[in-house]
Amino acid sequence: MSRYKEAGVDIEAANRLVESIKPLAASTHRRGVLAPLGGFAGLFALDTEKYHQPILVSSTDGVGTKIKVAIMANRHQTIGIDLVAMCVNDILVCGAEPLFFLDYLACGRLEQETALAIIEGIVQGCKAAGCALLGGETAEMPGMYQPGDYDLAGFVVGVVERDKIIDGSEISVGDRILGLASSGLHSNGFSLVRKLFFEELGLGPQDFVPEINASVAEELLRPTRIYAEPILHLLKGYNVRGIAHITGGGFYDNLSRILPQSTKAVIHKDSWEVPAIFRFIQEKGRVPQEEMYRTFNCGIGMVIVLPPEEIDDALLQLKALGEKAYVIGEVVQRKDDQPSVEIL
Structure with missing residues (x-):
């Protein structure tokens, strides 16, 4: 007689993991959560007294090949934390407050210690974002994944008042561009990064790299910053006209998403401190400057567009919150034959 466990799927192990997760998920709960973890679906009651015309905002994402570095x-x-950040930061740009998060963990064989470490990170990310971990799924798929391999996906839902949606349409010539510092690579460009560090340079995860004053694993696995606190703070007191999360596509692709067609963003690359990891990648990998700013965040994880009269006060407020923030550029008139983003 054949059993599911003999085929590589251990239902009892999955059940034990769920029991371990329940108190962790409960620690993230906020007003609106209606049911504990473990049911077929998560339930959340939207506070209709707080919002007059609530618009739900959702995003889904993964962590990409950064996971390969974690496994190595x-x-x-x-x-x-990376998983939560990649989803939450994308709804913050619309002006949305994160409400709840769900995760999906797929693996070849469920390793309890590894899965629990991952979920503890998700919980930490949810707390930083102010959202509840409402549910998730762990899928054990032998034959689909090699032993030790896994993949992650996340899904977040937030809410914003209809008349407070941030979409960039109010951006105008003369506005200033403010940048919030990243914590490093975040979760983009890792196919290029892994090729450089592990194939071309022949480094291992534990090798110390003097140029970046850290081991390979320490630097590459720095978690993506979650910008919920500074963004939600700015939205309460300032006329935020546009926000861009600097992820895959870098400055060029992400800033151009929010700019009206008649405008152009001029970014001054010497206006902030570029972390050593980016200089190391550019030099050792012989990566052209334009490619760096198209692939990586280069030290700026989130960009906020504000009217010029508010920029100085906003900068002071962010620094009071402990944020590294810089005025990195301005919005100018764009001619038909010009690109929408220029880095000088």
Whole structure:
């Protein structure tokens, strides 16, 4: 007689993991959560007294091949933070407050210690974002994934008043562009990064790199910053006209998404401190400057467009919150034959 466990799927192990997760998920709960973890679906009651015309905002994402670095280093504690950040930061740009998050973990064989470390990171990320971990799924798929391999996906839902949606349409010539510092690579460009560090330079996860004053694993696995606190703070007191999350596509692709067609963003690359990791990649990988700004965040994880009369006060407020923030550019008139983003 054949059993499911003999085919590589351990239902009891999955059930034990769920029991371990329940108190972790409960620690993220906020007003609106109606049911504990473990049911077929998560339930959340929207506060209709707080919002007059609520618009739900959702985003889904993964962590990409950064997971391969976590597996190589056997360090999984921060990869869950990355997952939450990649989803939450994308709804913040619309002006949305994160409400709840769900995760999906797929693996060949469920390793309890690894899975728990990942989910602890997700919980940490949810707390930083102010959203509840409402549910998730763990899928054990032998034959689909090699032993030790796994993949992650996340899904977040937030809410914003209809008349407070941030979409860039109010951006105008003369506005200033403010940048919030990244924590490093975040979760983009890792196919290029892994090729450089592990294939071309022949480094291992534990090797110390003097130029970046860190081991490979320490630097590459720094978690993506979650910008919920500074963004939601700015939205309360300032006329935020546009926000861009600097992820895949870098400055060029992400800033152009929010700019009206008649405008252009001029970015001054010497206006902020570029972390050593980016200089190292550019030099050792012989990566052209334009490619750097198209692939990586280069030290700026979130961009906010504000009217010029508000920029100085906003900068002071962000610094009071402990944020590294810089005025990195301005919005100018764009001619038909010009690109929408220029880096000088």
